[in-house]
Amino acid sequence: MESVFLVVATLSYCMGTVGYVIYLYRDWVQVHWASWGILLAGALFHGAAIAVRSMDKEHLAVTSSAEGLSFFALVLVVTYLLVQVRLQLRILGSFVSPLAVIFMLASSLLPPDIIPKSGVFQSGWVVLHVSTLFLANALFALAFSAGVMYLLQERQIKHKSFGKLYNRLPSLDRLDAINYYCLLIGFPLMTVGLLVGFTYAGNVWRSPWNWDPKEIFAVITWVIYAVLLHERLTVGWRGRRAAWMAIVGFSAVLVTFLGVNLVLKGHHTVFVR
């Protein structure tokens, strides 16, 4: 049942992405709403799949890289669906939905490691840690998308050569604002997520800081976003530089999230393989 749901969700995300790619080149509002609806349907199936699996394991199913990626794709899609309603920036979907598909496909390719049931996961701390961090990462993914859009649009205006996307992309100011607000909400969430993680680590491993690669990279990522936010607030960093930082920051998120899981072994990987 769970795998059927997952397949349906993946197919829905693919269809939604195809719709959004069409929408990128053609201003057909119906295509946008159809794609939005398909993504919503996909998210419902996806949520059901994860719920079934979590019930089966008796804790939130995010304990392998495959599960983590899948859960992240869900959080990303849901965040996008909500942000879309709020912002009404339809073209954003064309840049966000492919990310969801990539994460889903990557998740299905990774080996589904079976980890023995452990009481460590059955804690509210873990749920809080994972949900705040994933939500922050989803917002950073949106900031990343807005950053890519900004760079595309800025290049056309600066170099005075206008491609097909010029008319479809919104104003630079709007893209920069989206980048900023995603950071403004995402950064506190990330901070809370990390603090919760360290606190819980302190409970289970006696020390909150264990020189674990994941911990190190998480802090590096946090520093990147902290610098971006600080520079934005103090000297008014914006535009191209901020867009690049959002892209670098999200790359760091991916390294922390995947690279460390797959390449480096550490304390954290004892239970997240």
Next chain:
Amino acid sequence: MSSIVLVGMNHRTAPVEVREQLAVGCRNQVDPLQLLPRLDHVDELYYLSTCNRVEFLFTSRCKKEAVEEVACVLNEYLGKPGKSSLESFVYVHEGLAAVSHIFRVASSLDSMVVGEPQILGQIKAAYREATERRTVGVILNRLLHKTFSVAKRVRSETSIGSHAVSISYAAVELARKIFGTLEDKRVLLIGAGEMVELAAEHFLSHGVGHMTVANRTLERAVELARQFKADTIAFEHIPDVLKSVDIVLSSTGSPEPIVHYQEVKSRMRERRNRPIFFIDIAVPRDIDPRINEIENVYLYDIDDLQGVVDINRDQRQKEAEKAEHIVAEEALKFGIWLQTLDVVPTIVALRNKAEGIRCGELQKTFSQLPHLTQKDRESIELLTQSIVKKLLHDPIVFLKKKSARESRQTFSDFTQQLFNLEDGTGVCGSNLTEGRTDVKNAK
């Protein structure tokens, strides 16, 4: 049958002097719509005059005579320049050609600047005038409403109007791509020439918040400032305001650059990197071209803007082809509706005859039965009405169904013989159709 005819001239067929004279004549002497009672062969009349065109759209049962009458009116307005000279300026379209012509005009396909949006408003205003004076009836009412919807469809399904084709509008569009809204933005105008004035008007109509004028001669600056409710500053203070303005528009005759690289670069930190958009429409240029390299600074000179305009013009041409297709399609659809009108006189005659019989018979019956109460009479009246309605329903539906076919004339003739109807179709000077208010008699 009544057909639609259009007589007009536009910027391609007539030189501006002739159009001018006609427009002035129409305004000063007599409104052409007032002449309708004098035009014996014209039934409904719609008249449009803009700086680029004059169009008479009318329906008539005798086209040839009607066209001659309208041509006479035109000659009169032009101070009788002789019949031959006029004929070379006007075009005459009939039937579907007239329909697609008015569709093309409204969709701005026939305009001097293809895609310009004003023409639809002008057509609407002229239509309002015509409805107030009751010179339009069933056919032209329907045609003009259709015209509005075709123009709307062209707007929404093609991007014919969405690309700026003037320098100053292109600058506004670019500013909107950089800033989104222009509402809280500050504009600095350097120089006070005509180009600056034109561009400033565009920015103002897009709601920029505040304007400042810098000019070497103070009088002109003050004059422009009054016009746009702007501040004035001295030329030397331009570098100071660079930290607060968002858009700088420059067009002076200065041989030396006015805004330098270092002046802008050093103020970006103070501006907290807020973007700034320079528009340099002066030749030689007023603004150091290197400032386009500074982050969050955008500089467009006159050639850059001209490049944008050229691309947009090509784009409009492509969109115009799509629009032509829509116009052709809609004209065909309208033609089908027009055909259905042919059977309307027969239907009306049929209804009139039945109604006549019903009223006559009812009168007789009521006079023989004086004891009936008011309520009884009403019920009987209702009864007769529904009998007539039900009886006529099928023949009318049948006629309407056949109205789009070639054979419609046979069926209407047959119906007329069968019911012994008196009806004149296709004869000059007779009255027609249901609901078509005879606009002349109504006056």
